[in-house]
Amino acid sequence: DIVMTQSPLSLPVTLGEPASISCRSSQSLLHSYGYNYVDWYLQKPGQSPQLLIYLGSNRASGVPDRFSGSGSGTDFTLKISRVEAEDVGVYYCMQGLHSPSGTFGQGTKVEIK
Amino acid sequence: QVQLVQSGAEVKKPGASVKVSCKASGYTLTSYYMNWVRQAPGQGLEWMGIINPSDGSTSYAQKFQGRVTMTRDTSTSTVYMELSSLRSEDTAVYYCARRRISPYYGMDVWGQGTTVTVSS
Numbered sequence: 296d297i298v299m300t301q302s303p304l305s306l307p308v309t310l311g312e313p314a315s316i317s318c319r320s321s322q323s324l325l326h327s328y329g330y331n332y333v334d335w336y337l338q339k340p341g342q343s344p345q346l347l348i349y350l351g352s353n354r355a356s357g358v359p360d361r362f363s364g365s366g367s368g369t370d371f372t373l374k375i376s377r378v379e380a381e382d383v384g385v386y387y388c389m390q391g392l393h394s395p396s397g398t399f400g401q402g403t404k405v406e407i408k
Numbered sequence: 409q410v411q412l413v414q415s416g417a418e419v420k421k422p423g424a425s426v427k428v429s430c431k432a433s434g435y436t437l438t439s440y441y442m443n444w445v446r447q448a449p450g451q452g453l454e455w456m457g458i459i460n461p462s463d464g465s466t467s468y469a470q471k472f473q474g475r476v477t478m479t480r481d482t483s484t485s486t487v488y489m490e491l492s493s494l495r496s497e498d499t500a501v502y503y504c505a506r507r508r509i510s511p512y513y514g515m516d517v518w519g520q521g522t523t524v525t526v527s528s
Binding site: 332334346355387400 | 443455467512515
């Protein structure tokens with residue numbers, strides 16, 4: 296089975312400063328069509344998860360442009376250019392390529408210093 | 409508007425089964441897969457499986473094979489997840505989340521979650 300490994304697991308950040316989360320897959324998530332089947336989700340406290348990024352680098356509808364996704368193959372990164380108070384929560388990467396699809400990383404908790 | 413509304417909280421005894429529903433509105437059910445994801449208290453997200461409401465085909469995570477059944481009723485735009493032989497470790501919030509069949513856009517709409525408590 297595919298394993299998704301995130302780091303760090305806890306990320307204290309300063310408002311207005313950038314933040315970065317890494318996600319590594321045990322198998323390549325690059326499809327032959329050229330797309331990386333990795334998503335990023337944010338679960339704010341007390342809420343259902345919400346989609347931030349799909350196919351590695353595409354922002355979902357309504358997601359602010361301070362969020363960006365990058366990477367290919369087995370190594371992926373979610374970046375927040377300037378952290379805002381509403382960005383606190385737990386961030387998860389998830390692979391959607393290898394059947395049965397849907398393996399999540401352990402989650403990275405982002406909190407304000 | 410597009411939404412997924414799940415059934416209410418459940419309390420079950422060990423060994424029993426639970427069936428959680430997820431009613432879709434505001435879009436065509438058969439254009440999207442439906443995933444089920446659960447979250448144990450204080451833990452991360454765990455993908456359980458997926459159903460194609462168009463033909464009823466399913467794919468389950470190996471961990472749940474033999475215990476989980478996902479079905480759909482297209483007449484009511486409702487998808488169901490039934491988990492049997494419940495044990496205390498199944499205590500969790502269960503979410504449904506849609507994903508467009510094609511092209512791939514990730515799980516863009518989630519239900520509000522259903523709390524299932526397994527306790528004797």
